[in-house]
Amino acid sequence: DVKVTQSSRYLVKRTGEKVFLECVQDMDHENMFWYRQDPGLGLRLIYFSYDVKMKEKGDIPEGYSVSREKKERFSLILESASTNQTSMYLCASSSGRREQYFGPGTRLTVT
């Protein structure tokens, strides 16, 4: 079975803090994705990566950056957290021409 894990299920941070969200997949997938999910707005793509050290902007990259130093790990970074970044963050991975598999999500609250 494909397994995508995220470092935290729940996270509370203060405005201005630097926040790291980690995602690890164990199926040697080339592609990894970060989404945020908000009520009424659905799933929105923040960043994705097709290979190690490679990244591409999604639909809402502002305020975020990513890092992919190893194939199995994709990190989402909030350089200076703001309250409007309070959301559910979902990581996903896929292999080549196949479907995406999601992690359990991280519920981030910025106060």
Place this chain on the structure above:
Amino acid sequence: GQQLNQSPQSMFIQEGEDVSMNCTSSSIFNTWLWYKQDPGEGPVLLIALYKAGELTSNGRLTAQFGITRKDSFLNISASIPSDVGIYFCAGQFTSGSRLTFGEGTQLTVNP
């Protein structure tokens, strides 16, 4: 960006009833995916469709890839309380590329 129209937005049904939901797009997709999301969890892949006209079942779930490649439906037969959740469709333009998601159908099953 590209929009997927998913309907209905919500459904309230009695246990044992059959359920049908669908997604339509103005553009052609090469892949259709259906996911289910439980509260506070990440989406779980239910069915993946790769060819126009394809009809695929997974237990009580059946999904079809429309002939025009612009639509897909998901049926759930003999619903049970654990079917409660949000069901998302997702389309993929080219293999290995990003997904476009529908806004979800919230399903409530009354025992």
